[in-house]
Amino acid sequence: MGKTLVGTCSWTDPKLVASGWYPQGRRDAEGRLRYYAERFPVVEVDSTYYGLPSERNSLLWTERTPDGFRFDVKAFSLFTGHPTRTAALPADLRALHRGRPGDSGPGDPELLDELWRRFTTALEPLRRTGRLAALLFQFPPWFAPDDRAEAVLRQWSRRAAGWPLAVEFRHPDWWRPDLRQASADLLARLGMSTVSVDMAQSVADAVPPVDVVSTPRLAVVRFHGRSASWGSGSKEDRFRHTYTTDELTAWLPRLRSMAARADELHVLFNNCCADAAARAAETMSGLLAAPTASRTATH
Known part of the structure; x- marks a missing residue:
């Protein structure tokens, strides 16, 4: 059975900081990460999707977290084919940017x-x-399974x-029942870990929940929330x-199955409105730590 690490998809989100989850005196950059790392063993870095990281920040992150703490770093938007502002690139590379949205x-x-x-x-210091x-490559909804992809x-x-x-695939066809094994096999051949997701299944183009483990090194599950406004509205609406x-308990069999097939399982909450992600991560940590017998008796 591999290690299961539970955390959130950001520790710097302004809504989280404003929620009061961080206590007084721990709301500066150093205090936030140290406080977060006292409570969770893993976090996702999402700022690297919007712009390149800096070695200085990586060094600071290593200094402010204990040995064994883990970072999943989101890939820069251009790597995954998302529309990327030319201004997000280093100045000396902007002339090379073709800027082809979609x-x-x-x-x-x-x-x-x-x-x-x-x-x-x-990222070398990390x-x-x-x-x-992990470096998290989240491909866009139009990245469908075909020869080009x-x-x-x-x-x-x-x-x-x-x-x-x-x-992470955002196009649901990758995990259609008839393509699921082929998608898992492709990622396995390429040595890429699979990111499974939880999201509202009532919305158009919902990605189905799967428990695929394509590499024994790592498996990841990202909980996006179950908003019916997924794909529309503001960030607050979507997440x-x-x-x-009960919603979290229903995932326990899948998570335990995945942990049995991977050296490490990351369970990350992306319902990033106020402190909802942190609270869900705390609840999930408790559920995973509870003896199986007591969970069965309770539910």
Whole structure:
């Protein structure tokens, strides 16, 4: 049975800071991360989706967390084919940016290679200290399973050789019953971990919940909340959800199955409205720690 680590998809979200979850005196940059790391063993870094990380921040993150703490770092938006503002790139690389909104293709290889070099160089302190668990590649809803998408994954497998990649698909067809095994096998051949999700199944193009483990090194589950406004409205609308104990308990068999097949399982909450994610993570941690017999008697 592998280790199961529970945390949230951000520790710096302004709504979390404003919620009062961080106590007085622990709301500066250093205090927040140290306080968070006292309560959870893993966190996702989402700022790296919007811009390249810095080596200085990586060094600070290693200094402010204990040995064994783990970071899942979200890939820069251009890596996964999301529309990316030219201003988000380093100034000396902006002339290479083609800026093709909605294009999930490989883009300019020269630009991607240089961005990848800078991205990974900045994260080297996390990798060197054993804190880097995964680079999370979250592909957009239009990234459907076909030959072109497979080519993109293969290109990233070559470019990122030696780095721990985890892949989240936002197009539901990857996990259709008739394609599920093929998708899992593809990720396994490429050495990429699977990111499973929990979300409202009533919305259009909902990604089904699966318990796929494509590499024995790591499996990830991201809980996005169950808002009916997924895919529309503001960020608050899309992610507003307070998980009930019953909703979380229903996931326990899947999580235990995944943990039995992976060295490490990360359970991350992305219902990032106020302190909802932190509270859900606390509840899930308690459920996973409870003896099986008492859970059965209670539920």
